Amino acid sequence: MKKHITFLIVLLQTVVAFGQIDTVQKIVPGRKNSIEQQKKTYVILISADGFRYDYAQKYQAKNLLALSNDGVRAASMIPSYPSVTFPNHYALVSGLYPSHSGLVNNTFYDRDRHDDYYMGNKAKVADGSWYYGSPLWVLAEQQHLLSASFYWVASEAAIQNITPTYYYVYNEKIAIHKRISEVVNWLNLPAEDRPHLITFYFPQVDHAGHVYGPDAPETAREVHFVDSAVNELTKAVKTTGLDVNFVFVSDHGMTKVDKDHAIGIPAAIDTSKFIVSGDGILVELYAKNQAGVKATYNNLKQEAKDYDVYLKVDMPAKLHYAQTDDWHNRIGDILLIPHYPKVFNLYSKKINIGWHGYDPSVVKDMHATFLAWGPAFKPHTTIPSFQNVDVFNLIKNILGLTYTGKVDGTGKLADEILIPQK
Template identity: 25%
Template sequence: MTSNLLWVSFLLAALTLSITFSLQPDQPKVLLVSFDGFRWDYLYRVPTPHFHHVKEYGVHVKQVTNIFITKTYPNHYTLITGLFAENHGIVANDMFDPVLNKSFSLDNMNIYDSEFWEEATPIWITNQRAGHTSGAAMWPGTDVKIHKSFPTYYMPYNESVSFEERVAKIIEWFTSKEPINLGLLYWEEPDDMGHLLGPDSPLMGPVISDIDQRLGYLIRMLKKAKLWNVLNLIITSDHGMTQCSEERIIELDQYLDKDHYTLIDKSPVAAILPKEGRFDEVYEALAHAHPNLTVYKKEEIPDRWHYKHNSRIQPILAVADEGWYILRNKSDDFLLGNHGYDNALAEMHPMFLAHGPAFRKNFTKEAMNSTDLYPLLCHLLNITAVPHNGSLRNVQDLLSSPTPRASPYTQSPPLLHGSVKPRENEQEEPYAYFIGVSLGSIIVIVFLIIFIKHLIRSQIPALPDFQAEISQPLLQA
């Protein structure tokens, strides 16, 4: 009877521990996808059934305000750091750092210098420091060694690698023996064709349809891998696109001596570094040069752009009106579509859709900021965010659960370059889980000790009954 009781007790203790450990939530999975240059209203330009399928069974944000300048590298780094450009340091696709005395340019592909990227900590590093694994298929910056670390798995950037190959890698990483919990997927279109054709071209219709078909392929592969219903999928972009015209060109050679300055970043935001002693001359020459050009001294750049507290932002910034193009002269390359303009302009805004167990269904939100994506990602992954400029509260209504797993950090204060402070209300693991595990472990250990002790006793052979003989009076003999 005692043996049976001990066995039952042991089984109950094991069951208690099993239930306790089951209190820990399954490792949440997130896949972030960027279709470069996908403007918010492309969703309605032509039929996009796969985008609308995600919208119907997930969430949609009508207006996403991205960061200034509205270019690829600054905005992609914002999406995975939650910081304005002046804080994460990737202020343009083409930069010069006077402190490092180094240049950064997509044209020359000298973008792999870690020092340009280390003013921020991207989410894959935070995720990996929390003990998880990340995978990146061509996302800008993921093939750069940042803070001595790459993503757990990544593909070195190669534009010739097909979308299908990128998807295959992401699926492989999510379904491996040691699966990733964070995936990042990037595709160059419709940005490339938007530059070439201009967003207003009727030929953009088939380009948008092709993107929709690629999204459909991704959805099918996720379903085939049994990931569709367990993974949180976020589909967004870095910026929009606006139509340009050769009739709307501002030629710097008409106003400036080319020997008096260096053009660091090009249209539509010209970052100008005057030669020594030439600042006033260059500024005065440009200040009233053209009615569709606004020129700022660095300290006069509007605060709403969060674009002046960084040494990589040049002393003079010349910003073209929407649709206008800045060239040195007409021999420079011209594109029919461009971006980089004021981030308040609707045509610069990207789209945002999401689907998965963490999100509501068929829910539309009016607006969010691109900086809000980072705290949302950290919440979904259940990891502690580092200081950022976003707000989880701004996007909390996208979630199916009204109460986040941890106390929301409602709004980070504007972070100035070099003055980042640790955020408060950092996410914490639920106390219930740790208490449950501790109590369950103690119960099991106690019952194990009792069980082993009983087992040992039951295995010791009975000693001969000579104690009774010894107790008899010796005089009986």
């Protein structure tokens, strides 16, 4: 009986521990802005997950339209492939395609580690060894320019043993007014303690787009929520008296899919021979023995309907997702890509009406939003679509940071929209 009671106590403690949500701000002690860096400007990088390139106009987000009218508005921003959340948030801050940053999908298998990464696993998300490149906050902190994060993919992971000076573990329990208030508190700190780069994240539009679709009134409501919150944030930041630059982006768009005719697991896949990763818009097969790859590929090609089958070596170059781009050995040996608007459903789960992840050069609905305003930006400027990996160099240039590592982005965006320094 005693053993049973002890087991129940341990089980209860485990349940309580997993049920607890960490809403406490993390502060790394001992860091200061250098005297030189204290003179630098400020950037708030805002992401509204799933905020499709046309949502501001489609739903008349009046504040975002007005703010960007005084600054910069892009026709769209082109996400990296696959056009899903984790790889693209990291592409924005690292300047690297997903195949180069190592964050190749929301879920993937790492052959060298014999382990898988899953965005819902908080321990793995917070493990800095999964990520490559130097995200903007790491770059800033290395150069004695403080940063803060009210959420961003990988911001709670110690990448190169560095996190932002101020950050929160991701949760959706902290109210928007509290989050805005904390940003103002950060900007009101003494100059040596004040972050010059702040990241800020909204999940609401993506949630609504998945459940209700991109054309639903529920999605429109969340667009208006983000619009109102950004307006509140800009007004609150003005009270600090600081010249702050705002960059408003999204990671990808959203589209309506054929959820009633999803593709099940193909008969040619022998799960005893392959690790199967992914679902929806990209399925990756990792061979346990390379000898079986060619036969399975040939069988899949014969069976395929409503989807394409690729060997990793034959993936289209435009996707930057082939073997030559697989810097960290994390892309599957065989890849299955559904034809739009089809999706896979390998696990017999409920399929949402809204999805993303398709090739953005084929499905325009995958395109993301880019807006910017503040003293660093040219006023009343409209630019054509561009690749999201260019955002890294843009913000690096605004903050006057240096970086000699490899990036996939160019300096074209910065040249187009920044006011030249005198």
